[in-house]
Amino acid sequence: MLDGLTQARGLLFVVSGPSGSGKDTVLEEVEKFFPNLWRCVTTTTRARREGEPEGSYSFVSEAEFRCLVDSDQLLEHAVVHGNYYGTPRKPVLDQLDEGRDVVLKIDVQGAASVKRAMPDAIMIFIVPPSFAVLEQRLRGRGTDPEDVVQRRLADARGEVSLASSYDYIVCNDHVADAADRLRSIIVAEHCKVVR
């Protein structure tokens, strides 16, 4: 009765947030609700962290990364903390065309590039409830030396100042509540009227 008023194509959700904001945990919770949601695997030159699952990133060498950039196979790419990160173009477009929602978990620079390339992207910024909590989480992780923790905290201040360019802000005070907010955004966006 309302054909064409809501989106049939998949929706593209871009999720950013400082290191330690809990993006991954929140996304894992949300994915339980949407078996059809496709999370794009980011390509990176950074070293795999101890205990990090193999599929969490596509780990490549700098030479391989340059090749992907030169052959225009990346939707966006950026340098974060001295490492390259990029989003493969083709799989994202294919999933959207097939009507499947796509989630890109990317940093603020990459997010801005995606928004320029795909203006319909829905931009979501996940924040910890406070900088004090963020510091606590980064130290609690115990994987990074002090100078890395300090750099991540400084970066976080810069990133949070860009949150106002996003469409939504999800406060990750409690994982279940943050996941419910993100889930709600996805459900609501599917009810939006297409102009």
Place this chain on the structure above:
Amino acid sequence: MLDGLTQARGLLFVVSGPSGSGKDTVLEEVEKFFPNLWRCVTTTTRARREGEPEGSYSFVSEAEFRCLVDSDQLLEHAVVHGNYYGTPRKPVLDQLDEGRDVVLKIDVQGAASVKRAMPDAIMIFIVPPSFAVLEQRLRGRGTDPEDVVQRRLADARGEVSLASSYDYIVCNDHVADAADRLRSIIVAEHCKVVR
């Protein structure tokens, strides 16, 4: 850490949908999740239906209604099926100022007036999954004579054609699913970044 980026004032949700779309049932479900959500009681000159709870509308005479209109106490008013319906202005503004969300359940004419008066209003249209289901529900209610059912069906076609001017469309296929969609819209709107 993000003061001023999300709305502190209450949000105004305008909910419309044809007779028989199940607006009331869906709203009742959603209200269970948000004890702070304030549903504005519409003022009307129409007769109270058998079994209809007293507080569902503020029932007034035509003379009383005219007095409210003349003294500018209504945010909007409209004639639907030959009866007057109106939204009292002051209680709505007071609740929003106090940071409480407000829901107005009003017809498409009234909704358009509210949107003009309050451009930040979030417009939600509830639809039955099909006209066949709508007809079934209107007859099932058993309260309206045949000519009223026919008029409501004709009106529904006109109203649904205006759905594209709303922000969101909620399909009421199953009450629990429709309530989850409406609830999600409310949660998501609270995560929206204020421009």
